[in-house]
Amino acid sequence: MKLTNVRIIAPYREFIGTIEIEEGKIKRIKEGKEEGENLEGMIAIPGFVDIHTHGIGGYDFTSWDNKEDFIKNMLEMKKIYLKHGVTTFLPTTVTIPKENLMEACKAIGEIEDESIPGIHLEGPYISEKHAGAQDTRYIRNPDVKEIKECLELSKGKIKTITVAPEKDLDFISVLSKLGIHPSVGHTDADYDTAVKAFFSGADRTTHMFNAMRPFHHRDPGVILASINFSRYIEIISDFIHVDREVIKFLLNSVGINRIVAVTDSIIATDLKDGNYTLGKTTITVKDGKALTREGRLAGSTLTMDKAFRNLSSLRSLSEAVVMTSQNPAMAVDLKDRGSLEPGKKADIVILDEDLKVEKVYLNGENYF
Structure with a gap:
């Protein structure tokens, strides 16, 4: 053809x-x-690659309790993602009880679909201070035994884990040795701790600027550490989570080859405003903006085709492709996709x- x-x-x-x-x-x-x-x-x-997405169109990967529902939701999500040009995605969990996390890992282990090559665990080993919309009741300390169990249940399909390195720096190197990509996020790490995390094997920053210690000229924290040392930097380019001028600043600072566009999309994406859930947390969507009861951002209603259009308004089409397809594929070792070659x-x-x-x-x- x-x-x-x-x-x-x-x-x-x-x-x-x-x-x-x-x-x-x-x-x-x-x-x-x-x-x-x-x-x-x-x-x-090339087809878009979204390595950080919780759900879309009334389906998600965070609000269910059993393997069968997880599998059903993944396959229904795939149909909707394809309409937005997403040909590869990593279903992403939030901080949930251990038994639910295990069911999610079992589900991904039973999926034989090249479009769904693995899972992203966003938590549960994150900072209570910067949990964002995640449920602090289920945050726990890094647990190597738990992760090895998850890895076994998923049949080795845990691609990445978002972790707060201040919880346990040694955990970063353990994840890296297990073949998992540690991503620094939902963290209160100071600059030195974040730098140590990147030198210990962390190779990505989760949704830069969001749910992390803010930048200060006397306390640069994880933001400057990421700019200086993170191999890949996630960005939610809906111009809500991060102002377009800040995204332009980031692109000028680090270049396009380190930026990974993600949606962080939730169950409400492609649906009307109203009340929804993210894991065990109730959220409200108004004018496409998802918030917790406390007014914190709770994921996004962004789709990857819109993310692409937004990035294209800042850079060329070829540069937008690098950020929406090539870099996210490379960030999780998917070398067989992400570019037209x-x-x-x-x-x-x-x-x-x-x-x-x-x-x-x-x-x-x-x-x-």
């Missing part, structure tokens, strides 16, 4: 050309028009001139 006469956003360049697909992978990319599906006026980008999975999103999703190809198959 060939997609032709389409504007291709390849790594660090773009051109009008043809993408040839064979057996679910990109076989060849070439400039110029050939015989095939004519996509004149359209734009081809020969040999990569044929997960392709077709956009119109307004950057709205028109078509999605998953493993080369036209999803819609």
Whole structure:
């Protein structure tokens, strides 16, 4: 199959050309028009990769109690994500009771779907002071035994864990040795502690600027430590969690190759304003903004296609692709996707001139 006469956003360049697909992978990319599906006026980008998302469209991965519901929700979530161009995602938990966490890990272990390659545990080893919308009743100290049990139940599919390093710096290196990517977040770590965490194996910062010790010129904390040393930095580009000018500052400071766009989306995403849940916490969504009863931000209602459009308003399309597809894939070792190149999975999103999703190809198959 060939997609032709389409504007291709390849790594660090773009051109009008043809993408040839064979057996679910990109076989060849070439400039110029050939015989095939004519996509004149359209734009081809790699499928979005969201490595921090709790839910969408009335489904989530945090509010249920048994493995069967976790699995059902994951598969229903996938259908909706695809409509927004997301071809890979990591279902993300919040801080929940141990028995619920184990059920979630069992569920991910039973899913055999390349679009859902693993799980992100956002907690439970986080700071009570910067818990955000997470339920402080279930926060606990780092527990290697618990994580090894989770790893076994998930069949090795724990991709990343958000952790407050001030709880136990040694835990960071343990996670890294287990093949899990430690991400610093929901933390009150000072600058020195955060730096030690990054040098101990933490390679990402969870939703930069949110749910962490704020920056102060005499107490730079985790924010400056992340800018200086974090390999990847998550950002929620809804312009609510972080002002657009601050995102521009961050891009100018660290460049695009370290920025990972995430949604941190919740069950209310794609739905009307109202009352919803995040884990065991009740939240209210008004004008698309999710808040706890105390007025704290509680995840987002952002979708990755909107995140892409927002980042494209700050940088070029090719740079936005790096942040929404390539970097998130690389951040969790998914080297077979994230860019339009020969040999990569044929997960392709077709956009119109307004950057709205028109078509999605998953493993080369036209999803819609």
